Amino acid sequence: MTADVTTDSHDIAVTVNGTQYRRTVEARLLLSDFLRHELLLAGTHVGCEHGVCGACTVIFDGVAVRSCLMLAAQTDGHTVMTVEGLASDRDHLHPLQQSMHDCHGLQCGYCTPGILMTMKVFLDETPAPNEAQIREALSGNLCRCTGYQHIVDAMMLAAERLRG
Amino acid sequence: MTTRKFGAPIRRNEDARLLVGQALFVDDVELPGLLYAAFLRSNVAHARILSIDVSAARARPGVVAVYTAADLGSYWAPGPLLVPPPPIAGIIFNQRTQVPLAKDKVRHVGEPLAVVLAESRYLAEDALADIAVELDPLPAVVDLEKALTNASATVHDDVHANVAAHLRQSRGNYAAARARAAHVIARRLLYDHGASSPMETRGVVAKWDGRADQLTVWDTTQAPVFFRNGLAAMLGLSERQVRVIAPFVGGGFGPKIMLFYPEEVVIPWVAMKLNRPVKWIEDRLEHFFATTQERGQTHDAEIALAADGRILGVQDVFLHDTGAYNPYGLTVPINSQCTLLGPYDIPNYDSTFTAVFTNKPIVTPYRGAGRQHGVFVIERLLDIAAQELNIDRAEIRRRNLIPPDAFPYNNEIIYQDFAPLSYDSGNYEPILDKALELIGYQKFLAEEQPRLRAQGRHVGIGVACYVEGTGIGPYEGAKVQVQANGKVSVATGIGTQGQGHFTVFAQIVADQLGVAVTDIDVVTGDTDQFYWGAGTFASRGAVVAGNAVNEAAIAVRQKVLKFAADHFECAEEDLEIADGQVSVVGVPGQAIKLGALALKANPMRGAVRPGTEPGLESTQYFGPPSGATASGVHAMIVEVDPQTFTLEVLKYVVVHDCGTVINPLILAGQIHGGVAQGIGNAFYEQLVFDEDGQLLNASLADYLLPTALEVPRMEIAHTVTPSPLNPLGIKGAGEAGAIPVGPLFAQAIEDALELPGKKIELLEIPLSPNRLFELTTK
Ligand code: FES
Ligand code: FES
Numbered sequence: 018m019t020a021d022v023t024t025d026s027h028d029i030a031v032t033v034n035g036t037q038y039r040r041t042v043e044a045r046l047l048l049s050d051f052l053r054h055e056l057l058l059a060g061t062h063v064g065c066e067h068g069v070c071g072a073c074t075v076i077f078d079g080v081a082v083r084s085c086l087m088l089a090a091q092t093d094g095h096t097v098m099t100v101e102g103l104a105s106d107r108d109h110l111h112p113l114q115q116s117m118h119d120c121h122g123l124q125c126g127y128c129t130p131g132i133l134m135t136m137k138v139f140l141d142e143t144p145a146p147n148e149a150q151i152r153e154a155l156s157g158n159l160c161r162c163t164g165y166q167h168i169v170d171a172m173m174l175a176a177e178r179l180r181g
Numbered sequence: 182m183t184t185r186k187f188g189a190p191i192r193r194n195e196d197a198r199l200l201v202g203q204a205l206f207v208d209d210v211e212l213p214g215l216l217y218a219a220f221l222r223s224n225v226a227h228a229r230i231l232s233i234d235v236s237a238a239r240a241r242p243g244v245v246a247v248y249t250a251a252d253l254g255s256y257w258a259p260g261p262l263l264v265p266p267p268p269i270a271g272i273i274f275n276q277r278t279q280v281p282l283a284k285d286k287v288r289h290v291g292e293p294l295a296v297v298l299a300e301s302r303y304l305a306e307d308a309l310a311d312i313a314v315e316l317d318p319l320p321a322v323v324d325l326e327k328a329l330t331n332a333s334a335t336v337h338d339d340v341h342a343n344v345a346a347h348l349r350q351s352r353g354n355y356a357a358a359r360a361r362a363a364h365v366i367a368r369r370l371l372y373d374h375g376a377s378s379p380m381e382t383r384g385v386v387a388k389w390d391g392r393a394d395q396l397t398v399w400d401t402t403q404a405p406v407f408f409r410n411g412l413a414a415m416l417g418l419s420e421r422q423v424r425v426i427a428p429f430v431g432g433g434f435g436p437k438i439m440l441f442y443p444e445e446v447v448i449p450w451v452a453m454k455l456n457r458p459v460k461w462i463e464d465r466l467e468h469f470f471a472t473t474q475e476r477g478q479t480h481d482a483e484i485a486l487a488a489d490g491r492i493l494g495v496q497d498v499f500l501h502d503t504g505a506y507n508p509y510g511l512t513v514p515i516n517s518q519c520t521l522l523g524p525y526d527i528p529n530y531d532s533t534f535t536a537v538f539t540n541k542p543i544v545t546p547y548r549g550a551g552r553q554h555g556v557f558v559i560e561r562l563l564d565i566a567a568q569e570l571n572i573d574r575a576e577i578r579r580r581n582l583i584p585p586d587a588f589p590y591n592n593e594i595i596y597q598d599f600a601p602l603s604y605d606s607g608n609y610e611p612i613l614d615k616a617l618e619l620i621g622y623q624k625f626l627a628e629e630q631p632r633l634r635a636q637g638r639h640v641g642i643g644v645a646c647y648v649e650g651t652g653i654g655p656y657e658g659a660k661v662q663v664q665a666n667g668k669v670s671v672a673t674g675i676g677t678q679g680q681g682h683f684t685v686f687a688q689i690v691a692d693q694l695g696v697a698v699t700d701i702d703v704v705t706g707d708t709d710q711f712y713w714g715a716g717t718f719a720s721r722g723a724v725v726a727g728n729a730v731n732e733a734a735i736a737v738r739q740k741v742l743k744f745a746a747d748h749f750e751c752a753e754e755d756l757e758i759a760d761g762q763v764s765v766v767g768v769p770g771q772a773i774k775l776g777a778l779a780l781k782a783n784p785m786r787g788a789v790r791p792g793t794e795p796g797l798e799s800t801q802y803f804g805p806p807s808g809a810t811a812s813g814v815h816a817m818i819v820e821v822d823p824q825t826f827t828l829e830v831l832k833y834v835v836v837h838d839c840g841t842v843i844n845p846l847i848l849a850g851q852i853h854g855g856v857a858q859g860i861g862n863a864f865y866e867q868l869v870f871d872e873d874g875q876l877l878n879a880s881l882a883d884y885l886l887p888t889a890l891e892v893p894r895m896e897i898a899h900t901v902t903p904s905p906l907n908p909l910g911i912k913g914a915g916e917a918g919a920i921p922v923g924p925l926f927a928q929a930i931e932d933a934l935e936l937p938g939k940k941i942e943l944l945e946i947p948l949s950p951n952r953l954f955e956l957t958t959k
Contacts, residue, residue: 023933038564043303043799046303047305048725050302053208053209054211057211058202059202059206059208059209060201060203060523062203062206062381062431063208064380064381064382064431064465064881065465065880065881066464066465067465067880067881067882069624069880069881069882070380070465072380072883087686099202100200100201100202101201101202103201104200104201104203105196107198107200107201107203110200110201114200114201117196117200118192118193118196118197119192121192121846121847121849121850122706123196123199123679124432124679124680124681124850124854125379125380125381125383125429125431125432125644125678125679126195126196126199126200126204126429126431126679127206127379127380127429127431127432127679128380128431129199129200130202132201135447135886148894151889152889152890153887153889153890155889156888156889156890157879157888158888158889159380159886159888160380161377161378161379161380161432161434161854161857161858161886162380162432162850162854163850163851163853163854163857164852164853164854164855164856164857164890164892164895164918165853165889165891165892166853166895167849167850167853168889169889169894
């Protein structure tokens with residue numbers, strides 16, 4: 018008998034936003050579904066579930082990844098950060114979030130968590146980017162509302178603020 | 182006096198919740214005992230259904246139920262016609278609306294055949310494979326012209342030659358105008374729009390509370406009130422028993438309007454039948470088939486001109502692809518028909534369209550809603566006329582603009598709201614001047630283009646004009662209420678999908694009640710918070726609901742002043758409302774907070790006098806007599822790589838007049854987003870159907886939404902011609918950005934590649950590198 022994807026399960030221990038969770042998950046459970054529907058961290062959104070839109074981006078061991086292209090089982094022993102890990106609450110926004118607010122970088126806000134996660138890693142690695150670099154870094158995240166201009170502005174501002 | 186909030190670039194109230202991941206979207210609704218739905222969909226475009234066997238699916242562990250059309254019994258019925266055809270003499274309209282689950286026949290790929298309910302979404306999708314369907318395929322109706330022939334298969338057996346509708350509208354006498362024209366130009370033009378592709382797909386969660394006899398539906402709808410009313414009627418409930426909540430919605434752009442989609446109709450029924458909450462979330466593949474889209478029109482158009490380039494008349498005959506059903510009536514082709522006229526004085530116009538049923542997904546409005554198609558036709562005809570008459574492209578437009586003293590300007594045909602197409606106000610020439618100035622039109626043509634061409638670069642410029650009918654009726658309402666804690670709540674019936682309603686409505690109220698924008702709590706899209714309304718579409722949210730909010734805020738202000746005057750025993754004129762309190766001018770210490778006043782207005786002892794109401798609240802409605810007409814000009818400089826035919830937009834300018842501006846920051850965002858969608862439509866996005874009606878590129882990897890690399894930085898400027906049709910003077914702005922981008926691209930690319938000299942014309946949208954290669958290298 019080969020393993021049955023509908024019943025085969027794994028015990029995992031994963032650290033998400035600093036909290037360790039132990040769960041038993043189906044082998045086929047997507048990381049995006051695990052975060053959203055098992056841990057109830059619904060800030061991570063899914064727009065395509067085929068790895069194109071970037072809405073589901075989370076930070077996995079410091080790398081921006083698409084949580085719809087990973088299985089929950091793969092996170093055993095690893096560290097994940099989601100949008101919920103950026104700020105302690107609405108009154109204490111991370112500079113990235115504050116800059117998005119200040120520049121009107123979001124409309125419906127559906128793409129926003131993925132963009133914040135992608136750009137968090139990017140700005141950590143590229144603290145003084147120019148506009149072309151920001152656009153290149155953003156190009157894996159689709160936004161249907163903003164036309165990107167205010168997001169680009171927000172990222173320039175965030176980079177400046179993060180440099181202090 | 183505090184500074185006015187109306188007109189200021191205020192940051193949005195709704196942002197914080199979205200930025201920290203705490204905004205509720207439909208898929209975030211989690212309920213105990215939730216079941217998950219998956220729909221089995223037709224994989225062919227046109228077929229008779231011979232049998233559907235769901236027994237194996239029902240037997241799968243974890244599956245709770247499986248239903249087909251037969252199981253729906255008397256609940257099965259075609260959906261409502263949402264917008265009836267206008268009462269115009271000679272109109273033909275064959276109403277055929279979508280059904281909850283297909284019975285007898287399937288008419289497009291993706292049409293639902295059965296629904297599975299299971300304990301998880303994974304199990305529900307597994308069980309789809311257990312269903313055995315026998316279909317007898319029929320020839321697919323795909324091409325519009327072939328569809329109209331006697332030899333064609335018919336999408337609806339009883340609709341001859343697939344004619345969904347036919348309508349002619351005219352003003353003046355085109356034939357006479359043509360007879361005296363110095364120049365006549367006739368062309369066939371193709372304009373294909375696309376899929377709105379909001380980043381959030383559709384979704385529905387329904388919960389039946391048997392104890393309270395109450396149904397709650399969370400739905401990604403733009404029109405919760407309208408949907409609540411229709412759903413209650415279908416389910417045999419009174420409206421009061423149904424609560425529809427459109428929470429945060431991840432983009433709408435038209436197709437999330439109250440379509441009564443099969444899933445919206447089936448899921449609440451299942452929740453009641455099984456007495457368990459049910460969730461359905463569309464996946465991206467389904468979205469390409471199951472959500473409505475906009476597609477193509479074929480125009481055979483003719484323009485008659487005087488020798489000086491003045492338009493004497495236009496004649497247009499076009500075919501419109503309406504897809505397998507036509508629940509949204511004729512809104513899209515009528516918009517095309519009307520918006521073709523643009524900002525130009527066209528005394529003679531004769532326009533006829535035939536809407537055609539095809540075996541493709543349903544066509545309903547997507548941002549622009551047919552306006553693009555019409556604008557493409559007139560703008561391209563003017564470009565060709567400029568070429569043939571040897572008049573500058575900007576100049577031929579200028580000569581034909583409606584002069585500022587001609588408003589209100591009646592076009593003498595009927596618009597989508599059944600009112601005569603009349604432009605309320607406008608001043609078009611300054612918009613064109615400003616756009617030409619910002620793009621550097623003269624300098625580019627005289628100096629830069631020759632210089633760059635000498636370097637072997639292929640650069641071109643374009644300029645395109647448009648008007649947009651916005652802010653149509655019937656009405657919206659709003660309730661404004663001062664809370665005991667001094668905050669103010671505002672409720673309206675429209676849905677919101679990112680337009681900034683939580684902020685712009687707060688700005689309107691802030692000025693009337695002297696409360697900080699951040700202390701105003703706006704609720705939209707919950708039918709238990711506001712009972713009446715129509716919805717968010719046709720660039721009408723800010724115009725219609727905004728004015729209702731304003732009326733309600735004014736009424737509350739009057740109550741505040743009256744109560745405070747009683748309290749201080751002074752005249753209302755002696756009072757000032759600011760900083761969350763009412764104070765007596767010039768008397769320090771004589772002030773009462775709005776919250777305290779609200780408590781006093783709701784006394785625990787003594788009577789409320791006849792003719793007065795408790796509390797500081799008011800509900801008001803606003804319905805404009807007709808739509809307000811916004812207008813604008815886009816201009817662009819583009820560089821084309823002659824080897825790969827890829828583009829780089831070097832400069833993009835938008836000059837826009839949408840009347841009084843409530844929030845320039847939010848307005849800029851609306852325009853940016855619209856232009857980005859316009860760019861996708863012009864050069865990247867195309868729904869490719871084969872002759873069997875199969876969509877060949879149904880993924881975001883193949884249907885290319887523009888990224889941050891394709892959308893250029895835009896420069897935006899405004900002129901302001903207030904609308905006389907509403908007290909705030911505002912016009913809608915939601916769709917304008919998307920409307921003129923197609924003709925702008927065609928014109929600028931032609932210029933860049935010097936195509937007029939080669940007798941090559943770009944008469945179709947979308948273009949693409951491949952298509953440009955085909956068109957320019959024979
Ligand atoms: S949902 Fe993962 S990339 Fe789109
Ligand atoms: S803000 Fe709506 S998709 Fe980006």
